[in-house]
Amino acid sequence: MLSGNISLGRIGGVEVRVNWSWLIVLALIVWTLADGVFPSQNPRLSGNTHLAMAVVAALLFFASILLHELGHAWEARREGLEVDGITLWLFGGVSQFKGGFPSAGAEFRIAIAGPLVSLVLGVVFVLIAIAGLPSAVDGVAAWLGYINLALLVFNLIPALPLDGGRVLRAALWQSKGDLGWATRVGTDIGRVFGYLFIGLGVAMFIFQGSFSGAWLAFIGWFLLQAATAEARYIATEAALHGLRVRDLMVRDPVTVDGDLTVGQFMDEVARSRRFTTYPVVDGGRPIGLLAFGSVAALPRSEWDSRRVREAMLPLERVPLLTEDETAIDALTALSSPTSNRGLVVEDGHLAGLLSITDLTRALELRRSRPSTGESRPKLGV
Numbered sequence: 001m002l003s004g005n006i007s008l009g010r011i012g013g014v015e016v017r018v019n020w021s022w023l024i025v026l027a028l029i030v031w032t033l034a035d036g037v038f039p040s041q042n043p044r045l046s047g048n049t050h051l052a053m054a055v056v057a058a059l060l061f062f063a064s065i066l067l068h069e070l071g072h073a074w075e076a077r078r079e080g081l082e083v084d085g086i087t088l089w090l091f092g093g094v095s096q097f098k099g100g101f102p103s104a105g106a107e108f109r110i111a112i113a114g115p116l117v118s119l120v121l122g123v124v125f126v127l128i129a130i131a132g133l134p135s136a137v138d139g140v141a142a143w144l145g146y147i148n149l150a151l152l153v154f155n156l157i158p159a160l161p162l163d164g165g166r167v168l169r170a171a172l173w174q175s176k177g178d179l180g181w182a183t184r185v186g187t188d189i190g191r192v193f194g195y196l197f198i199g200l201g202v203a204m205f206i207f208q209g210s211f212s213g214a215w216l217a218f219i220g221w222f223l224l225q226a227a228t229a230e231a232r233y234i235a236t237e238a239a240l241h242g243l244r245v246r247d248l249m250v251r252d253p254v255t256v257d258g259d260l261t262v263g264q265f266m267d268e269v270a271r272s273r274r275f276t277t278y279p280v281v282d283g284g285r286p287i288g289l290l291a292f293g294s295v296a297a298l299p300r301s302e303w304d305s306r307r308v309r310e311a312m313l314p315l316e317r318v319p320l321l322t323e324d325e326t327a328i329d330a331l332t333a334l335s336s337p338t339s340n341r342g343l344v345v346e347d348g349h350l351a352g353l354l355s356i357t358d359l360t361r362a363l364e365l366r367r368s369r370p371s372t373g374e375s376r377p378k379l380g381v
């Protein structure tokens with residue numbers, strides 16, 4: 001879902017990425033504004049002015065969503081969480097955190113920081129809109145004021161994984177001390193709103209022929225998916241609670257020297273020690289991961305001319321883990337599209353190998369056992 005991200009660099013120490021789906025939204029917004037909203041609002045202005053207004057408004061909308069997410073991310077850092085980055089995609093932004101929430105109070109402050117930014121932006125744009133500036137400027141400001149306040153209201157719906165749902169969960173968590181229960185209540189409300197939006201959206205689309213009905217149904221569907229994912233994530237986290245990479249990894253895996261030819265690897269290593277993957281090393285330093293499948297797929301005629309380092313997955317594309325990392329963070333890292341196996345590296349040296357299979361096995365073993373503990377929501381919308 002979140003593949004295809006373009007990095008925009010770092011803002012205040014937080015990496016900002018844009019998903020390609022956002023470019024479609026940006027184009028749709030420019031089109032809707034230039035073709036519908038601004039011409040009906042300011043019919044005297046020219047078509048080119050409407051287009052320029054639409055581009056400026058869309059870019060400032062983009063900046064507004066970014067600031068909302070930075071609000072969450074900066075507050076999360078203040079609370080001592082490691083922030084992986086922000087990704088802007090179809091429905092706005094997603095902040096990715098690492099590590100557990102220190103407390104219900106911290107979750108509350110992180111959740112509320114984003115809506116507070118939207119509130120400030122909404123008020124500032126409304127004030128600009130009523131300041132009596134040229135009509136092109138106040139047209140843009142009025143729309144931005146409206147959209148930021150609409151975003152604020154939507155995000156405050158008390159349904160997980162929306163900000164309002166996080167606020168509600170923090171309050172429930174605080175009052176009963178049971179995070180699992182608080183999450184279930186929040187995600188159940190999320191599902192109810194998801195179905196409600198879908199029903200309402202479909203009805204609007206059918207009975208009024210309204211295109212916003214289709215949007216509402218789409219948002220409902222997204223909410224439903226996200227609430228289900230959040231519920232599953234918290235259940236998984238509870239099952240993996242307390243486990244770290246060092247508890248599950250394979251220590252001292254059979255390694256391969258990167259300078260061996262594929263033929264040498266087949267004769268000297270693969271024949272006697274059969275594994276699906278081998279860490280590749282260069283003087284003790286890990287440089288990549290060799291999948292037996294990708295070597296076996298090479299034509300036999302190339303075995304003596306190709307070296308292992310040419311056939312391996314290079315280090316940049318292999319998920320890298322540390323022994324101290326939590327199992328749930330490792331699960332996120334190993335859900336990568338390039339490799340479901342990761343190298344455990346300590347001080348530049350190979351410590352072990354961990355696959356998603358090792359994690360799911362641990363998960364199945366512990367799933368039935370109830371567990372309480374800290375939470376680390378992965379996504380903060």
Ligand SMILES: [Zn+2]
Pocket residue numbers: 068069072114115155163380381
């Ligand atoms: Zn938010």
